[in-house]
Amino acid sequence: MTGIIVLSLAMIAKLLYFNKLIGGKVSSVIELIISLFGAFMILHFLTPLLKKKRRIIYLIFINIIITFLILSNLLFYRYFNDIITLPIITQISMVGSVYSSVLNLIHFSDVLFIADSLFYVPLFKNIRKETQYKTGIKNISIGISVGLLITGFLLSYYGVYLLDKKQPKILTTFYDKSYIVHHIGLINYHAIDAFKFIKEEVGRNKSLMEDEIIKIKDWFKQKKLSAPDNPKYFGVGKGKNVIMVQVEALQEFVIKRKINDMEITPNLNKLIKKSIYFKNFYCETGAGGTSDAEFLANTSLYPIKTGAVYMKYPGNYYYSLAKVLKEQGYSTFAMHAYKPGFWNRSVMYPSLGFDEYLNRNHYVHDEIIGMGLSDKSFFRQSIDYLKKTRKPYYAFMITLTSHYPYDNTKPYNNALNVGKLKGTFLGNYLEAIHYADQALGYLINRLEEEGLLDDTVLVIYGDHYAISKDRKDELADFLGIGNMDNYMWVKFQKMPLIIHLPGDEGAGVENIACGGLDIMPTLLNIMGIDGRNIPMMGRDLLNSQEGMAVMRNGYFINDNYLCLTSDGVAYDIKTGETYPIESLRDKIDNAFMELDISQKIIENNLIEEISSYLVGID
Structure with missing residues (x-):
């Protein structure tokens, strides 16, 4: 249990610190906390089903992934003043070409994001010393797991709902990605981004409806007709x-x-x-x-x-x-x-x-x-x-x-x-x-x-x-x-x-x-x-x-x-x-x-x- 608490607190602290670094405001704390807890419940839903050692391994793996996401987005934000989206990952081959730029984006304080790795070895040792923890009846573990998953989705959805209510077009246009992260956190942001990316890729070959094309043509028609004859x-x-x-x-x-x-x-x-x-x-x-x-x-x-x-x-x-x-x-x-x-x-x-x-x-x-x-x-x-x-x-x-x-x-x-x-x-x-x-x-x-x-x-x-x-x-x-x-x-x-x-x-x-x-x-x-x-x-x-x-x-x-x-x-x-x-x-x-x-x-x-x-x- 100690290991789960330590790793969970480390992940939460890192995500909150990241939000602060990209300009998160106090006004968005409620949505952020709700969404963050929702995301963590979803990420933790497997832990009741795993044995003690595997729980720690699983949480360390999740922690490493989150750390990588944070550092990648932080460096990207410092350079582009923006948050990464999946389509941008196709441009990752260019990073080597601006290698010196990337190095200059790294701050000494960024070491805080990997400081918790010092606890990995003690956590493993602690597992061997502790007596085996009995998780109880299997169906209870499954019930807890399902409960975490459902509650997590509901909390995350509610956080997204609050954001959508505040800024109705922001989740469809993604016009201010850092604002989205400020309000629902980095994990939920990337989940929505992945959903959007898959949806766009699936629908890429779908043709526009005829009425949409007519509206676009009409916009240019009005633009043409309003142009001066003798500029x-x-x-x-x-x-x-x-x-x-x-x-x-x-x-x-x-x-x-x-x-x-x-x-x-x-x-x-x-x-x-x-x-x-x-x-x-x-x-x-x-x-x-x-x-x-x-x-x-x-x-x-x-x-x-x-x-x-x-x-x-x-x-x-x-x-x-x-x-x-x-x-x-x-x-x-x-x-x-x-x-x-x-x-x-x-x-x-x-x-x-x-x-x-x-x-x-x-x-x-x-x-x-x-x-x-x-x-x-x-x-x-x-x-x-x-x-x-x-x-x-x-x-x-x-x-x-x-x-x-x-x-x-x-x-x-x-x-x-x-x-x-x-x-x-x-x-x-x-x-x-x-x-x-x-x-x-x-x-x-x-x-x-x-x-x-x-x-x-x-x-x-x-x-x-x-x-x-x-x-x-x-x-x-x-x-x-x-x-x-x-x-x-x-x-x-x-x-x-x-x-x-x-x-x-x-x-x-x-x-x-x-x-x-x-x-x-x-x-x-x-x-x-x-x-x-x-x-x-x-x-x-x-x-x-x-x-x-x-x-x-x-x-x-x-x-x-x-x-x-x-x-x-x-x-x-x-x-x-x-x-x-x-x-x-x-x-x-x-x-x-x-x-x-x-x-x-x-x-x-x-x-x-x-x-x-x-x-x-x-």
């Missing part, structure tokens, strides 16, 4: 080359900011003065991270709710930016000096319409920083290649040097005086971004020297957030914010979006709320391409009256409000004052509808069908 900036970049640079972990808060009287991003600051700068460009990526950012920008579709499109749906038909430009006679290139199979790019890029994928096998690795070829060398070799290619071209470049954990600072050491932040996580990040800015400065200068800048539409944007939520206090201190609550945290999940047009046309700051979803429709307008027959979820930012960014967890931001859906609260985006969330119910429903439409399009490979439908509408 501003239409064709200002027609026939020009397009270079789009996705910069690793570039956040907006570094733009125009100084530290110790030094600009963090002097080259981007200079470019912004001559470009269209979207300062309210929010992170819309999901568990696919960098690959989601690529997908958003090149297809104007949302990421899927679990896993990554690049891993789950690489064989779909996508009416992508590269395909549209190829129809206009463009050569199309994806350029990223890393492993071709990472994020399944070698399979996905042909589906996105790229003629060639220049990966690490195409570059001379003459300067290594961090995970691979330095950004400066990458840009130099990429421009050398583009000079020899047929024009016009679309080159999609993905940088690498400023990748987490930002700890390889020697190559650009002391280029930026970060003062007291030297050697800290945030200080390393600022140094990494300062280097990335230098590399971008090289790219811009090289384009000017080669006479290419005025013949190119240049797009630069950040892919996703850089500072994880568990370091929000460091960020708040740097930004001079007293309390970085959820409102402030989400508000700062912005990246820069810069579009430079030939002759510096349209230079200025745009305040419209937007995300990666809006890049493709905005670019098509600039390139003089009518995109009304292309199924795009995003907006042309230069011709939209109202902006909106929808995050994969259901949060949305427009020009006036920031809505934290799962928290049940909304804020005035300018003042930070709370706003009645019920007044935004239509907008909330619309945000969820957009996510649902995009999900169904991807799951059912509907792009071609919708595009053909739109062509027939006047």
Whole structure:
């Protein structure tokens, strides 16, 4: 009995500590305790049927499994600010490629999760010393076992019921997985996730009902009919080359900011003065991270709710930016000096319409920083290649040097005086971004020297957030914010979006709320391409009256409000004052509808069908 109590308490303590580390709140304790006891009764239902020694072996096995789940999810949360789902496990092969990142995610205090293993040997010895415990009549043991199982299911179900009552859509959309764990615990979360995964796999080949397809088509029909006939900036970049640079972990808060009287991003600051700068460009990526950012920008579709499109749906038909430009006679290139199979790019890029994928096998690795070829060398070799290619071209470049954990600072050491932040996580990040800015400065200068800048539409944007939520206090201190609550945290999940047009046309700051979803429709307008027959979820930012960014967890931001859906609260985006969330119910429903439409399009490979439908509408 002592062994059962020790192991059970250890498991409960670890799960509660995990919840605390991922931001669990006191307000969710009741549901959590109910659900946790339910889960433990289910896990313990076999113990009355086992002999004493086998009970301990069984509970140690369960303890090891739970510890593995906790540590896996904790490391994943520190990197992605999210919880693992079964589809993400298909991406586990990439862990070795970011090995140094994983090591940097481990904290010394994590040893607490394996400290109970010290009791395993004493527990076994104790069994041999104790007299054999008689469990009683066999049918009583069976009765206890069945009682544990039924009571466990009822408690777990009640905890899930309470959560569903509080957040009706959360268990069907999984839009905020950490919130689910806060309320029903990690074990119940993974049980629901497994159920959802099996259900989705079984139903994957089922076709949508005809009325659902009609609703999706009607949404795009209304979008097409509401588009302006004479949009501003239409064709200002027609026939020009397009270079789009996705910069690793570039956040907006570094733009125009100084530290110790030094600009963090002097080259981007200079470019912004001559470009269209979207300062309210929010992170819309999901568990696919960098690959989601690529997908958003090149297809104007949302990421899927679990896993990554690049891993789950690489064989779909996508009416992508590269395909549209190829129809206009463009050569199309994806350029990223890393492993071709990472994020399944070698399979996905042909589906996105790229003629060639220049990966690490195409570059001379003459300067290594961090995970691979330095950004400066990458840009130099990429421009050398583009000079020899047929024009016009679309080159999609993905940088690498400023990748987490930002700890390889020697190559650009002391280029930026970060003062007291030297050697800290945030200080390393600022140094990494300062280097990335230098590399971008090289790219811009090289384009000017080669006479290419005025013949190119240049797009630069950040892919996703850089500072994880568990370091929000460091960020708040740097930004001079007293309390970085959820409102402030989400508000700062912005990246820069810069579009430079030939002759510096349209230079200025745009305040419209937007995300990666809006890049493709905005670019098509600039390139003089009518995109009304292309199924795009995003907006042309230069011709939209109202902006909106929808995050994969259901949060949305427009020009006036920031809505934290799962928290049940909304804020005035300018003042930070709370706003009645019920007044935004239509907008909330619309945000969820957009996510649902995009999900169904991807799951059912509907792009071609919708595009053909739109062509027939006047």
